Amino acid sequence: MKTIDALLTRNSSPKLTNPIPTEEQLDIAYQCALRAPDHAWIRPWKFIQITGKGLDKLSDAFISTAKKLDPNTKPEILEKYKSAPFRAPLIIVLVANTKEHPKVPIIEQQLSTAAAGQNMLLAFHDMGFGGIWRTGKFSFNREISVELGLKESEIVIGYLYIGSIDGKTKKIPELETEDFVTIWK
Ligand SMILES: Cc1cc2nc3c(=O)[nH]c(=O)nc-3n(C[C@H](O)[C@H](O)[C@H](O)COP(=O)(O)O)c2cc1C
DSSP: HHHHHHHHHHHOOEESSSOOOOOOHHHHHHHHHHHOOOOOOOOOOEEEEEEEHHHHHHHHHHHHHHHHTTOOOOHHHHHHHHHHGGGGGGEEEEEEEOOOOOOHHHHHHHHHHHHHHHHHHHHHHHTOOOOOOOGGGGGSSHHHOOOOOOTTEHHHHHHHHEEESSOOOOOOOOOOOOGGGOOOO
């Protein structure tokens, strides 16, 4: 697939199943992630690759985090969080490992990690897999970082749910370029 084709046809898929990418394909996706723009070469990227029993661990981490964030979380909501990781056979947690830098604010380091995430979605799409980027309650807070064993400097910026596409994909919306672009000349 040409780069432009991959960019124009990428489509999020919420229904995902086996098979997942091979080790080799995963490595390609990570290498693509590591080509994200990165001001001052800080390398803020960190990824947690979760499959199999790891999904059970993530499910436990979601429940503990939800209880910490709100001890009164209703049981039906906790059930929803418990099952959330099983919506895909592979989850890659996007973690920004940021540090103070005189020229590069933390937000830029998080944006670089987001760019790495998009590179991975595109790489998986190119290799014939589907995915969807999710955030929700279990991103951008210290509670989930602690549950995932992350350092003080590390923050979860999202989750890539990855797998083979199960069923039909949605129609890609047609957007007018001019609605989004201002031209100065
Ligand atoms: C930072 C970020 C966080 C997102 N979080 C969620 C989420 O928690 N749940 C969800 O259903 N979609 C979430 N989305 C949206 C989907 O990833 C996806 O973009 C959306 O379903 C539209 O599909 P498309 O990417 O094919 O246009 C998020 C997207 C981004 C960029």
